[in-house]
Amino acid sequence: MRIGELASRAGVSVRALRYYEEQGLLESERTPGGQRDYPDTAVERVRFFQSMYAAGLSSRRIADMLSCFDNGTTNAQQRAMLAEERVRIDARIAELMGARGRLEELIVAASDRAG
Known part of the structure; x- marks a missing residue:
């Protein structure tokens, strides 16, 4: 899905998604036209980030949790x-x-x- 759709479905701004990518929290592939393309799983991942930020965690702390979130281990x-x-x-x-x-x-x- 494109960045605008992800932003809409996850309830965040496009700017937030770009920040998550800069922090290494979120990855996208590029279309031949250079647009970001995200998997459907990105919606839940972004919602996880939002809840952790709301709880006061830093980007670094969230990054430390990603393997737990992704693998459950x-x-x-x-x-x-x-x-x-x-x-x-x-x-x-x-x-x-x-x-x-x-x-x-x-x-x-x-x-x-x-x-």
């Missing part, structure tokens, strides 16, 4: 890295839940004063 070092990221994400979730709780308190307090 890991070595001891990769398993340790994945566990480390899970702990970091769990801590971030706890922080966000605390912020959500404080917002809820403000909403309730504001509602009590208004009503």
Whole structure:
């Protein structure tokens, strides 16, 4: 599929796809006319990148995970890295839940004063 279609199906910009290629995260072949051509599997791969970026992982960290994503296999070092990221994400979730709780308190307090 062409870059525009991949961008649309994965919900990202064309610029993001070019960045992923520059970082070595995504590969494409070139058509005789020089256009990028991606396999159908690229959609799920890009969605994986997006979720990992949203969780705060760097391009380098995502690149370290690609063999896990592609093959479902890991070595001891990769398993340790994945566990480390899970702990970091769990801590971030706890922080966000605390912020959500404080917002809820403000909403309730504001509602009590208004009503």
